[in-house]
Amino acid sequence: MDDIWDLVIVGAGPAGAAAALRARQLRPEARVLLLDREDFPRDKACGDGIAAHARVELATLGLPGLIDDYRPTRRLSVVSPGGERVLATVARPNHVVPRAVFDARLVEAARERGVEVRRHRVRALEERDGHVVVDGTAAGRTVVAADGANSTVRRLIGVPASPAAHTAIAVRGYADVPADDDVQLIAMQRDGWPAYAWSFPVGDGTANVGFGMLLPQLRATGLPGRAVLHGRLERLLPHLTARDLRAHHLPLSTARPGPGRGRVLLAGDAGNFINPLTGEGIYYALLTGRLAAEAALLSAADPVPAYRRSLRRALGRHLITTDVLARASRSPGFIDAAIATAARRGDVFDLLVDVGLGAGTVPLPLAAAVVRRWLASSLGR
């Protein structure tokens, strides 16, 4: 085996590209191999929403201006399942960048930094002499599994797929909207809750529109998935005709499989790092990809414990917060109370954005205020 790498990364989405970029940032001489079954640019079913938090990660990776040519979106409107509404300006703007563009730019940046990028679909892994051998052809001291929601590498190391109860499915398309439409809209749905539709204007006269729900709720309809998702999207946004419809799974962080096994680290969707409240995953993919690369290079002898520690430091309290909130929000009344509170208080709105799109946590007094409002409205009913 002469094809030996310091780091082999499977999957060149945001998690894999971040791992590659970080590895070469830490050690410019490191031999880093980035594999993807597709050539770039490639499309990926996604809402294309790049949270402000993700831009901070891009800056950490040395790419602060990567999406500066896209229009910042400052206004966010959320409608709760019971019809409570908030429309407010976010503390830091979000962006909407089609994944065909965003992911290709990341991969190109990794290539420019000296990462070897190859088109290759990974099918087999084997641990041999302190290395992980990929498909019998390339060996890495560490492998980062960044191959997305239906990760092959995760299955190959014996970690079961995300359970249906903790997996969502969503369809997205593109629709024409007025060029000055600059409000990101999230419209939650009581029917099939938790479920929501979105419209995220790109800034060029198009918007990414979509609809998502949990897998068990979809299956409970007894109808073909495509008919349910496409039908609901059409019904919820009747004024928009969506094209290029494409669906994909979202493995939610409420069922985290752990950081990995042996010399293989799980990052991004392969490790269930999607926020269960919003379906946001790009920020977490960039962050976990970066942390995985740090563990791989700085703790090469035993990377899993190092990765576990850094995940806990970066996301531990946040993940516990979203575990608890995801449970509470099974009752749509809880979300109604949270959105109603956010409509009256800017600090609560900012905090919800931080929890839904970043690594935010909820201070106890605030949680108590929302629970009081929820109980009061439940008792009132």
Ligand SMILES: Cc1cc2nc3c(=O)[nH]c(=O)nc-3n(C[C@H](O)[C@H](O)[C@H](O)COP(=O)(O)OP(=O)(O)OC[C@H]3O[C@@H](n4cnc5c(N)ncnc54)[C@H](O)[C@@H]3O)c2cc1C
């Ligand atoms: C409809 C929808 C809307 C969403 N909206 C948003 C949003 O607006 N904002 C947000 O932040 N998140 C959103 N998400 C979540 C977001 O898309 C994911 O969290 C994000 O793509 C995760 O990045 P990743 O790098 O882990 O995986 P991916 O982006 O899925 O990348 C995985 C890569 O691995 C490659 N691969 C797979 N198998 C193999 C193999 N065997 N060998 C080699 N390569 C392989 C794939 O080709 C792919 O390029 C949405 C998800 C969906 C489905």
